[in-house]
Amino acid sequence: MEYQYHWNTVFDKMPELLDAAFVTLHVSILSLIIGLIIAVFLALGKMSDRKILNYMSGFWIEIARNTPALFLIYMAYFGLGAFGINLSPYFAVLSGLIFINAGYLAETFRGGFLSIPKTQYSASKSLGMNKFQIYKYIILPQMFRKIYHPMTNQFVWSVLMSSLGILVGMSELSGETQRLQSLSFRTLEFFMVAAVMYYIIVKFILISTSLLAKKIFKGDI
């Protein structure tokens, strides 16, 4: 027997799906922003001379980079319960993504920072710049150019990985799709629509960030 597609069931639920898509978008933006802030400290810690800071940042970075995202989300959702911390699915996914984003971005920052030759510091000092000016006019603009692209990749990655919310019952795009399809059993239709929505979100991010890059960097990237 041929499979009958029932698209109307899905289109009736479009408002819910769109709401869920916004949850996906905002959880990934939030995880990226908080991850960025933590990443700055981790990168500084990794480059500091204090052994203890060095080890602690290294520990965070290596765990984030070498274990699956799903593991970290489970850890936040089930594991923290042992310490009496019970996170809601939303916060479990959010904190898992923040942890990983911070780890990956810290390495990106460190790489960007180390890639700027030491001679530039001496050169700008010899031009009479103070430390603040050196960073503002010389180091950070160059660094930003180098980390911009990895940052957009990390953003896309966060959007894709927030789909793990489906496994802990969070109502982002995947989780909501799962819930809606279980009401009507139109699994195929619902997940096809979700796939298209993810594709549009990712394309939207990539196009808008590359337009933004053209605007900020004025073409020379």
Add this chain to the structure above:
Amino acid sequence: MGFSLFTPLSWNDTGFILTGVLNTIYISVVAIVIGTILGAIVGFVRAESNKWVNMLLGSVLDILRSVPLIIQLILFTTYVGVIGYPLEPFVAGSIILSLYTMAFMSEVFRGGFESVPKPMQVAARSLGMSYWQTLRYVRLHIGLRAVFTSWLGVALSVIKDSALVSVIGYMELLRTSEQLISRTQQPLEILIGVGIFYFIISYPLSLYGKHVERKMAL
């Protein structure tokens, strides 16, 4: 002694956990091998072909990279079920994970093939090498050496992403541990064990990748 629904973790669970470990390794290796072979072929085709073929191939690969793996897995298993050829979780999981790996590997290999300068290929041809000899002795040699670290990076991410195959019912490590957790109610101990396992597979390999990268940079 009261009756308890939950039994603590014991040595009898070793076999169960080991199956999960082996299944994770198994599906990762399958996906990496198939994904690498397909990715090398697609990457080569993309480096060789004209703009239009490239755009067509690129847009297909783009879909694989822009839709979450979980959604791809669910869609594929549902779809083959609907058209009347239901697949084992392992088979369905390997197919999707391999295609997903291919999408990333093809970019890696394409970069490798394109990293060999054109003059070098022309020089090889002018020495009397045939097209295939140039490919075999010049482009593969130099191109593949350049991509090793990125290849390793993708392979490591596949090992980590293989955890997602648990959604369609494949008993890999994380799903095994989830079932143990629901029986023993000791989430922390079990999850830490799982984390250590992934870490000891992934960390040495990533260190090795960094080492190779440093050696090649010199």
